[in-house]
Amino acid sequence: MELVGKVAIVTGAAQGLGRAFARAMIQRGAKVCISDQNVEKGNTSCVALRKELNTADVNFVKCDVTQQDDMKNMFDDTVRRYGGVDIVVNNAGIMNERTWSSCVDINLKGVIQGTLLALEHLQERGGVIINISSIAGVVPVAGAPVYTATKHGVIGFTRSCSVNPKVKAANIRLACLCPTFTDTPILDMTDDHFTSWSSRQNLWKDVEQLGIMKVETVAQGFIQLLLDKDNNGAIMTISPNRGIQTKYYPKARM
Ligand SMILES: NC(=O)C1=CN([C@@H]2O[C@H](COP(=O)(O)OP(=O)(O)OC[C@H]3O[C@@H](n4cnc5c(N)ncnc54)[C@H](O)[C@@H]3O)[C@@H](O)[C@H]2O)C=CC1
Numbered sequence: 001m002e003l004v005g006k007v008a009i010v011t012g013a014a015q016g017l018g019r020a021f022a023r024a025m026i027q028r029g030a031k032v033c034i035s036d037q038n039v040e041k042g043n044t045s046c047v048a049l050r051k052e053l054n055t056a057d058v059n060f061v062k063c064d065v066t067q068q069d070d071m072k073n074m075f076d077d078t079v080r081r082y083g084g085v086d087i088v089v090n091n092a093g094i095m096n097e098r099t100w101s102s103c104v105d106i107n108l109k110g111v112i113q114g115t116l117l118a119l120e121h122l123q124e125r126g127g128v129i130i131n132i133s134s135i136a137g138v139v140p141v142a143g144a145p146v147y148t149a150t151k152h153g154v155i156g157f158t159r160s161c162s163v164n165p166k167v168k169a170a171n172i173r174l175a176c177l178c179p180t181f182t183d184t185p186i187l188d189m190t191d192d193h194f195t196s197w198s199s200r201q202n203l204w205k206d207v208e209q210l211g212i213m214k215v216e217t218v219a220q221g222f223i224q225l226l227l228d229k230d231n232n233g234a235i236m237t238i239s240p241n242r243g244i245q246t247k248y249y250p251k252a253r254m
């Protein structure tokens with residue numbers, strides 16, 4: 001029960017990896033706010049987690065990460081309910097090369113907004129910010145250039161925040177999680193998600209090459225990243241062929 005007394009927020013947690021991250025933290029004693037733009041799925045998942053884990057320490061808040069008011073309300077509601085925040089997981093993300101501007105709004109700007117609000121809320125008692133990137137944040141992906149740009153941006157932003165002296169002085173830690181393909185609805189992509197300069201077929205070749213991991217496998221890596229107290233600025237990749245690898249980039253030259 002390593003997270004007893006801790007309060008966590010997870011965005012995009014109505015399903016998929018976000019719900020798995022929330023479950024794993026609740027199982028370790030944390031009180032968790034799950035948020036999502038999908039109210040129906042969010043409420044259903046909240047009820048299911050309460051029943052499955054026999055706890056009342058999970059609540060759902062509607063939050064579209066592209067809406068600043070929603071984001072602020074998510075934090076304020078959590079502080080009102082649980083007295084503070086210790087862990088913020090900026091997880092919400094989509095794969096859509098056609099509506100590429102909304103992909104940037106959700107996958108990158110949403111993570112930036114969530115991180116900036118988290119830094120404000122964690123200043124007093126410190127804490128951890130885990131931003132969900134992807135292996136597409138580390139390697140080029142011909143089939144999904146916009147998605148890849150957002151995930152590269154998440155890593156650059158997170159690492160830059162991690163080397164800020166103010167962040168270290170406030171006892172705040174930031175890290176990125178970079179899994180490869182994992183069995184969630186995001187994989188239910190169709191050709192409508194792509195343009196002539198991206199390709200579902202091309203991306204699916206990568207799926208076939210890399211394989212598809214179970215959500216539980218990625219959640220194990222997430223918990224390992226969360227509980228490692230000395231990994232500020234770390235990038236954790238998780239893949240079928242190389243397992244969990246944590247990388248530390250050279251410190252920035254000031
Ligand atoms: N499943 C995979 O193969 C991989 C996923 N990822 C990343 O993991 C994160 C979670 O993805 P999955 O669980 O796989 O996808 P998913 O599609 O199962 O879940 C994404 C969740 O985000 C929510 N969401 C979408 N737009 C939102 C918005 N504007 N505001 C708030 N919530 C919103 C959706 O309603 C959904 O519940 C994403 O950032 C994704 O890029 C990274 C590597 C691999």
Ligand SMILES: CC/C=C\C[C@H](O)C(=O)/C=C/C=C/C=C\C=C\[C@@H](O)C/C=C\CCC(=O)O
Binds near residue numbers: 095189203
């Ligand atoms: C359906 C798309 C949904 C989500 C995409 C997700 O973020 C994702 O995992 C994307 C992966 C894209 C991979 C593309 C190319 C892979 C190239 C290979 O060379 C493998 C690269 C690195 C492997 C790293 C390892 O540890 O094995």
